[in-house]
Amino acid sequence: MRLVLHSSLEMHASEIYTKEMFKWFQKKLMKSTCYIVNSVKNNGTYMSKLYLVEKATLPENCRRKYRVTVFMYEKIECSCKKFEHSGMICKHIIRYLDKKQKIKIPESLIMGRWTMNGKKIMGPLPYAPPGIGNYGASQPLRYGALCKSFQDLAASGSCSISRYKYLMGVIDREKRYLKDAFADEEHRERTHEAKIQEDYQHDPIFDPPTSKTKGRKKTKRYKSGIETTTSKIKIKPRKCNYCGAIGGEHDARNCPLREEHDRRNF
Structure with missing residues (x-):
């Protein structure tokens, strides 16, 4: 697998994790470089140590502090609960391990199902064959079995x-x-x-009940966009200003009454 930072944690992850989970680990490793780790003194107990992890690229008033608690026997917990949810360590714990110059990932933070030899460690998954139905009572089950x-x-x-x-x-x-x-x-x-078919033949089959839809009843067909735009343009009928005829095929220039009047006057 190709390494990005060539750190000891990345090399150890490439040896234990599967290909897909190692890619996921590399993304978290790159994001962890933006975080800083500060130890908290006087945390109230001598059985554990508390560290605050925050993102350094954000302003101080916008930083969210994550609590990384280190217990005995290398048991580590983070307040983001990423490990409890997905089984992979979060970038806050990765940053803590990098600061402490850890060479390997602790065993308590490695889930067997994400490792390359997970099947050998966890063993085969429990498998139970599907239950056989009552073939004597169901025709589809009999048909499927045959x-x-x-x-x-x-x-x-x-x-x-x-x-x-x-x-x-x-x-x-x-x-x-x-x-x-x-x-x-x-x-x-x-x-x-x-x-059975004879019994059903005597039962009349009616149309299903219709329900009244919302809105005004549509009495005309739906028009397309071109029809709606062209229908708004109303063409005025032709009008002759000489004789006053509307809708005719002539106007004042070629009105027959005007031509007859001109011939008489001529």
């Missing part, structure tokens, strides 16, 4: 021509046997289904 069995049988029978011919012969023979042996049962099922 499909699964026939899929395995088809995979084995399609390997050669001899297997295929033998399996098709067995299927044809069993189909005839089922039809003859369970003829009465099949007749009862068909009679029962026909009776």
